[in-house]
Amino acid sequence: MHHYRVRGCVAALLLLLATRPAAGQARKVIVDQDARGPASTDMLSILLFLQAPDVDVLGITLVTGDQWVKEQTLRTLRAVELARRTDVPVVPGAEYPLLNSKEESEWWERQYGQFSFKGAWTPRQYHPPDEIPELVEGKPSIEPLEEHAANFIIRTVRRYPGEVTIWAGGPLTNIALALRLDPEVATLAKELVLMGAGFNVGQGGIHRINGRREFNWWFDPEAVRIAMSAPWKKITITPVDISVKTRLSEDIKAAIAKAPTPVAEYHTKFANPSYMWDEISAVAWMDPTIITSAQELYVNIDIDRGASYGQTIFVEKDMGGEPPVPRHMPSWWQLATVQWDLDTVRFYQRYIELMSRPPRAGGRE
Numbered sequence: 001m002h003h004y005r006v007r008g009c010v011a012a013l014l015l016l017l018a019t020r021p022a023a024g025q026a027r028k029v030i031v032d033q034d035a036r037g038p039a040s041t042d043m044l045s046i047l048l049f050l051q052a053p054d055v056d057v058l059g060i061t062l063v064t065g066d067q068w069v070k071e072q073t074l075r076t077l078r079a080v081e082l083a084r085r086t087d088v089p090v091v092p093g094a095e096y097p098l099l100n101s102k103e104e105s106e107w108w109e110r111q112y113g114q115f116s117f118k119g120a121w122t123p124r125q126y127h128p129p130d131e132i133p134e135l136v137e138g139k140p141s142i143e144p145l146e147e148h149a150a151n152f153i154i155r156t157v158r159r160y161p162g163e164v165t166i167w168a169g170g171p172l173t174n175i176a177l178a179l180r181l182d183p184e185v186a187t188l189a190k191e192l193v194l195m196g197a198g199f200n201v202g203q204g205g206i207h208r209i210n211g212r213r214e215f216n217w218w219f220d221p222e223a224v225r226i227a228m229s230a231p232w233k234k235i236t237i238t239p240v241d242i243s244v245k246t247r248l249s250e251d252i253k254a255a256i257a258k259a260p261t262p263v264a265e266y267h268t269k270f271a272n273p274s275y276m277w278d279e280i281s282a283v284a285w286m287d288p289t290i291i292t293s294a295q296e297l298y299v300n301i302d303i304d305r306g307a308s309y310g311q312t313i314f315v316e317k318d319m320g321g322e323p324p325v326p327r328h329m330p331s332w333w334q335l336a337t338v339q340w341d342l343d344t345v346r347f348y349q350r351y352i353e354l355m356s357r358p359p360r361a362g363g364r365e
Contacts, residue, residue: 014171026056028163028190029285030156032064032093032118032149033278034170034216038137040272042066042301042353044248045169045195045278047263051284051354057323058156058164059089063172065219066119069095069132070127077140082240083185084359086142094173094355095129095205097220100310112307115206147164151175157188167193167285168227168296169278170216176223179230179279186230195281196224196238197299197312199338204240204275210311211240217301218310223299229332236337237299238281239312245342246276252348267355283350284339290350298333314338 031049034044042065049057060080062072075091080086102121109115120129127133145152153174157164166189168175175192178185186192198204198211205211206218217224229234248271257268284291298315302308315333318324 015067018359025164028056028058028160030058030153031062032063032166032168032170032174034063034067035072035076036066037072037079039267040066040264041274041278042169043075043079043278044271045282047079047278048282049081049355050083050088051357051360053129053360055286057088059152059172061091061093061136061152062175063149063170063174064095064120065152065216068120069093070112070129071132074132074135074140074143075137075224077142078135078137079142082141083263089145091145091147091152094177097171097173099114100174101218108309112203116208118347119215128277149174150181153178154182156183161188164189165191165193165285167252169195169281172227173220174222174224179226181306186232189203189232191234191236192219192232193281193285195238195278197237199239199241199312200240201244201351204244206343212241212311214312215311221301221303222308223250225303228300232334235334237282238339241276242339242342243275246280246344246347248274248276252352255352256355259345261358263358264356279351280342280347283347287350290342290347291339292343294337294339295337296335297335298329300333
């Protein structure tokens with residue numbers, strides 16, 4: 001981390017806090033997350049969306065991944081409450097992947113090697129799905145929506161056809177279920193934005209030297225195959241290749257700690273240094289100019305039940321030549337825009353600004 005970057009962010013903070021969008025410009029989004037709490041990359045990305053003045057978060061849908069969905073639901077409700085955004089519904093979804101399981105992952109490890117992280121199944125932090133550990137951030141006083149996340153996704157994109165971004169920062173189980181219940185979800189949505197996958201990086205995945213086996217996609221590979229095979233108007237992917245270029249540092253935490261606001265206080269208490277996986281994807285959707293390099297690729301996942309299970313697979317858009325010859329692929333391959341690099345100065349500035357904001361109007365105390 002370069003200290004001058006954070007100082008530059010703080011210098012611009014008061015001006016940015018005064019910025020407000022013009023009426024009617026809020027972009028609609030469903031935030032689908034495996035919201036490990038408190039204050040993980042998952043939860044911090046949710047807060048970025050809730051804090052943004054020009055974003056209309058239609059709902060937060062939750063899926064088991066980094067934590068079990070029941071625990072996530074309580075932690076997300078509490079974070080929403082602390083952020084004064086109780087106007088946004090929290091909707092629990094899938095408790096298990098479509099096919100993958102803790103037992104199958106253990107069998108795989110006996111054959112091919114250990115994973116460093118398996119989310120809710122990680123041995124050092126494992127507990128049953130119905131067991132709720134102590135919530136250090138406090139228990140919520142609000143309740144989740146009584147609807148399954150997949151049904152909420154279907155209902156919402158049908159209510160606002162062509163307007164809703166589905167943004168996913170965790171396993172894609174809810175999205176796959178929604179597509180199987182209603183295949184028109186893909187064509188009714190505005191776009192699909194994903195934090196997941198790994199391409200050409202040797203870090204950031206759940207194997208120390210294999211970034212192509214990234215957790216969000218590995219946890220439920222069959223859901224990824226369903227989601228990535230659907231005819232979305234646009235797919236954008238924030239992979240681990242770009243995530244590992246960032247760091248939530250103590251300097252950034254110190255800059256946010258200066259703000260006397262509820263989200264800043266939560267951030268100061270609970271956020272820890274880490275790669276900023278989901279935060280990049282959230283901010284890049286709000287401000288695409290932070291992305292300095294991207295490429296269109298055909299992207300999917302390997303669902304062979306052997307050594308390659310859960311790895312990202314990808315193919316170049318063209319076959320080469322002058323002019324380039326378009327590649328013809330089977331229907332289950334879709335083009336995605338893959339983000340490779342970013343302007344870290346702009347990203348950190350935007351992150352500090354959003355996390356330092358006072359609560360948005362519209363939430364209940």
